[in-house]
Structures are given as C-alpha cells and as structure tokens.
Amino acid sequence: MGTHLITGAGSGIGAAVARRLAERGEQLWLLARDAKRAIELRDRFPGSRTLVGDLAEPERLSWAFGHQELPVELDSLLQIAGVAELGPxxxxxxxxxxxxxxxxxxxxxxxxxxxxxxxxxxxxQVVFVNSGAGLRANADWGAYAASKFGLRALADALRAEEHAAGVRVTTVYPGRTATPMQQKVHAQEGRDYRPDAWIDPDSVATTVLTALDLPRDAEITDLTVRPGH
Structure with a gap:
C-alpha cells in the first residue's frame, strides 16, 4: 500500500484519482483549503488524512504545514488542483x-x-497534471497558459535535479476534460457545455495511475491525452 498526497481531490480529475487509489486500499493525504473543506474530504474518502493549506497563498504553506503532521514517506505527490481565468x-x-x-x-x-x-x-514520484495549454497558448488563454508553461519547466528542472535521489517526475497534459473547471471555461467562452464531448476524468485518472504503476526501471516523463471523438 502506497501513500499519496493529492491536491484538487474535491472534484474533477483529482476526485477521480483519489477514488481510484482509495479503491485499491492506498493511504490518501488530501490537501484542503480550510478546515471545513478538510472535513468534507474525509467524509467523502473514509480513512483518508488531510492537510490544510491554501494554494492561493503559497507563501503561507510552510507556516501552515509547520503546525500539522506530514507524511514521513510519500510514494507520490499528485498535483492536480488548478484555476483558469480567460481573457485577452x-x-x-x-x-x-x-x-x-x-x-x-x-x-x-x-x-x-x-x-x-x-x-x-x-x-x-511527483505527477503534475498540466494541460494542453502547457504546450500551446491560444488567444484569451495567456495567463493560464503562462502558468502551465511554467509548470512544465518546473517539472523538467525537478526531474533533472532529483533523478539521482530516485524521485520520478511525470507531467500529464490532458485536453479538454469534463470537469467543473471546464464548465466554467465554457461559460467564459459563451459556449454550451456538453460533458460527453470531452474526456472523462476517469480516463485521465487511468493515465496518472499508469505512470505511478510503471516498474521502477523506467520513468514516464510526459503524457499527452486528447479527446477520442
């Protein structure tokens, strides 16, 4: 049984990954923005543990974690949470x-x-769930794409730095996926939202688990996932 810390476990891809790992009997640590959210996540994923820290205030994470117990050993850090705000x-x-x-x-x-x-x-292993916007920037996606291009650079640098320590680093680049974030994006674009037109979050979860389950003699560095229809 492995120990995994997940951000974004409350919905979308993060929730799908958390559910799949929980079904396998893995130990989950779930990041919550506040104490109320932590209770909700523990109720949703019985047996899980939570850490409280707000990703919108990264400068306070060190202080927040200093007042909480952290996992001694961590088989994966699954960074799935994200925000998107469109505009020129x-x-x-x-x-x-x-x-x-x-x-x-x-x-x-x-x-x-x-x-x-x-x-x-x-x-x-560190898994960054990035985005197709981390590979290509389109009109009105400047801020989001810039953050995801930067996340790609973070992953590449981390991989080079931690290879000798045996830490694997994987970036997954999903195309449009049927998540609450995608529904918000469609609203910003003024388009009707049809979840069946996009990738199921569980399919992206399968991709993440494939990277985690790969034997130790290999490392998946980058995976691109696109809608199949």
Whole structure:
C-alpha cells in the first residue's frame, strides 16, 4: 500500500484519482483549503488524512504545514488542483495573473519543496497534471497558459535535479476534460457545455495511475491525452 498526497481531490480529475487509489486500499493525504473543506474530504474518502493549506497563498504553506503532521514517506505527490481565468492580454489585470500563477505554479513549487524529504525517503514520484495549454497558448488563454508553461519547466528542472535521489517526475497534459473547471471555461467562452464531448476524468485518472504503476526501471516523463471523438 502506497501513500499519496493529492491536491484538487474535491472534484474533477483529482476526485477521480483519489477514488481510484482509495479503491485499491492506498493511504490518501488530501490537501484542503480550510478546515471545513478538510472535513468534507474525509467524509467523502473514509480513512483518508488531510492537510490544510491554501494554494492561493503559497507563501503561507510552510507556516501552515509547520503546525500539522506530514507524511514521513510519500510514494507520490499528485498535483492536480488548478484555476483558469480567460481573457485577452490587453484586458487582464495584474490580480488575475498573480492569482493564476500563485495557484497553478508557485504553490506546486512550494508543495514540492516542502514534501521533497518525504518523497526522497520513499523514492517517490511527483505527477503534475498540466494541460494542453502547457504546450500551446491560444488567444484569451495567456495567463493560464503562462502558468502551465511554467509548470512544465518546473517539472523538467525537478526531474533533472532529483533523478539521482530516485524521485520520478511525470507531467500529464490532458485536453479538454469534463470537469467543473471546464464548465466554467465554457461559460467564459459563451459556449454550451456538453460533458460527453470531452474526456472523462476517469480516463485521465487511468493515465496518472499508469505512470505511478510503471516498474521502477523506467520513468514516464510526459503524457499527452486528447479527446477520442
């Protein structure tokens, strides 16, 4: 049985990954933004443990974790949470850029820093669930894509730095997936939302588990997942 810390377990891809790991009897640590959310996550995933920390305030994560117990050994850190706010570069204010970069890039970097000792102890794995926007930036996606391009760079640098310690690093680039975030994106785009037109979150969860379950003689570095229809 492995020990896994998941961000974004409350919905979408993160919830699908948490459910699949729980069904296998794995030990889950779930990041919650506040104490109320932590209770909700423990009720949803019986037997799980929670850490409280707000990804929107990455500079406070070290202080928050200093008052809580952390896993001694961590087989995987699954960074799945994210935010998206669309708009043309000519109209996005600094606040949107700062919030997007904080949650999608700075917080994952800080989580990695704080949990690296536990990952090294277990020769574990960091999985970043990125986005197709981490490979290509389209109009109105500047802030989100910039954060995801940065996340790709974070993963590549981390992989080079931690290879000798036995820590594997994988980035998954899903296309549009039927999640609450996607529903919000469609609303911002002024489009009707049809979840059956996009990837099922469980399919992305299967991709994440494939990377985790790969034998130790190999490492999946990058996986791109696209809608099949």
């Amino acid at each position: 570069v000519g109209e996005l204010p600094p606040k949107v850029w700062q919030q997007t970069l904080a949650v999608n890039l700075v917080a994952p970097a800080e989580l990695t820093r704080l949990l690296l000792p536990s990952l090294r102890q277990a020769r574990g």
